[in-house]
Amino acid sequence: MTIAWASFTPLSAFLGGCLIGLAALLLMAFQGRVMGISGILGGLFGAASSGDRTWRLAFLLGVVGGPIAWQAVTKAPIVWQAVATGPQFYIAAFLVGLGTAIGSGCTSGHGICGLARFSPRSFVAVMAFMTSAVATVAIVNHI
Amino acid sequence: MTRLITAVVIGAIFGIGLAIAGMLNPSKVVGFLDIFGDWDPSLALVMGGGVLVNAIGLRFVLKRKTPIQSAKFLLPTASRIDKPLVLGSVIFGIGWGLAGLCPGPVVASLLLNGTAMLPFFGMLIAGLLAGRIIMRRVGA
Numbered sequence: 468m469t470i471a472w473a474s475f476t477p478l479s480a481f482l483g484g485c486l487i488g489l490a491a492l493l494l495m496a497f498q499g500r501v502m503g504i505s506g507i508l509g510g511l512f513g514a515a516s517s518g519d520r521t522w523r524l525a526f527l528l529g530v531v532g533g534p535i536a537w538q539a540v541t542k543a544p545i546v547w548q549a550v551a552t553g554p555q556f557y558i559a560a561f562l563v564g565l566g567t568a569i570g571s572g573c574t575s576g577h578g579i580c581g582l583a584r585f586s587p588r589s590f591v592a593v594m595a596f597m598t599s600a601v602a603t604v605a606i607v608n609h610i
Numbered sequence: 611m612t613r614l615i616t617a618v619v620i621g622a623i624f625g626i627g628l629a630i631a632g633m634l635n636p637s638k639v640v641g642f643l644d645i646f647g648d649w650d651p652s653l654a655l656v657m658g659g660g661v662l663v664n665a666i667g668l669r670f671v672l673k674r675k676t677p678i679q680s681a682k683f684l685l686p687t688a689s690r691i692d693k694p695l696v697l698g699s700v701i702f703g704i705g706w707g708l709a710g711l712c713p714g715p716v717v718a719s720l721l722l723n724g725t726a727m728l729p730f731f732g733m734l735i736a737g738l739l740a741g742r743i744i745m746r747r748v749g750a
Contacts, residue, residue, distance in 0.1 A: 468646060468649055469648055470648075470649055471641060471648040471649060474638065474641060474652070475651060475652055476652045477652060477655050479630050479632060480632060480655040480659070481655040481659040482631075483627045483628065483630035483632065483633070484631055484659025484662075485627070485662070485663045486623055486627030487624055487627035487659070488664040488667075489664075490620050490621070490623040490624035490627060491664045492663060492667035492671060493620045495671055496671040496674075497613075497616050497677055497680075498613065498616070498677055499676070499677035499680045499683040501684070501685070501686060502624065504712075505713045505738065509738050512739060512742070522613060525615075525621070526620060526621040527717055528618055529617065529618040529623075530625040532618075533624065533626045534626060534634065534718050535721060536622065536626075537626045537629055538629070545634050545635075545719075546632075546635045547722065547726075548635055549636055549709075549726070551708055551710070555709070556709060557729065558705075559704075559705045559709035559711070559730075560716075560730040560731075560733035560734045561736060562708070562737060563711065563713065563716075564736060564737025564739075564741065565705075565738070565741045565744075566705060567741070568737065568738045568742050568744075568745065569694050569697060569698030569741045570699035570701070571686075572699075573702060574657075574706075574712040574713075575624075578657055578660070578661070579657070579664055580664065581686075582657075582661045583665035584685070588690070591691050591695060591699075595699035596699040596700065596703035596706060599699070599700040599702075599703030599704050600704070600707035601703075601707070602703075603643075603708055604640055604643040605645075607707070608644055
């Protein structure tokens with residue numbers, strides 16, 4: 468293992484992380500909801516009431532629009548370098564959806580929200596997806 | 611209406627946070643997961659900052675009787691550490707590692723890079739719906 472000091476961005480990572488935590492906190496404070504993106508997406512397709520669907524869509528609209536507005540204001544393009552192409556890209560997407568539905572949460576719900584509530588369930592989920600993600604990258608990159 | 615405006619603003623804060631953090635760049639995410647290669651520890655600070663702010667703030671927020679704009683706090687009630695939790699999380703981790711994308715960044719970059727993210731989003735939703743059907747079948 469070596470540390471990639473050239474790509475290490477501690478300040479922006481911490482600052483961005485704090486904003487993510489702030490958003491999770493505000494959603495709980497204002498609407499009493501856990502900010503789990505897979506759950507918010509999944510709830511769009513349930514038998515939820517139309518009012519329930521509306522706040523989900525409003526939130527997701529903000530998530531889509533925020534970075535676009537940010538990019539327009541700062542005039543600095545948001546860097547995006549894909550790692551997966553072809554079948555790997557589609558399989559990955561399907562597994563992300565499938566896994567978060569079965570495991571009832573993703574990096575935001577279990578990670579940012581669950582860990583902040585000291586939920587043992589979320590702690591186990593985070594350990595499980597971190598381990599399998601690290602193992603997957605190790606296999607793809609080094610074997 | 612004010613509730614919807616709040617939801618949009620909070621969503622935007624989340625999306626901008628992801629952008630600043632570097633989470634919208636799959637290559638950076640995989641750089642963090644690649645602990646056996648040239649490891650970029652940045653994203654540990656994303657998780658650290660997020661959990662820190664949320665954990666400290668929740669101590670005050672959850673002292674309130676109700677949220678500011680709704681009737682009650684909807685906190686998860688499940689507490690059992692079961693097979694679906696672990697198995698689902700392992701499956702999610704494989705997908706996350708393969709593409710460097712988890713659900714938040716997928717939504718946040720939906721319209722950022724032309725139409726590149728749309729098929730990913732479509733397949734993610736297909737997986738989500740398949741997962742819900744499976745969970746209903748097994749009665750969980």
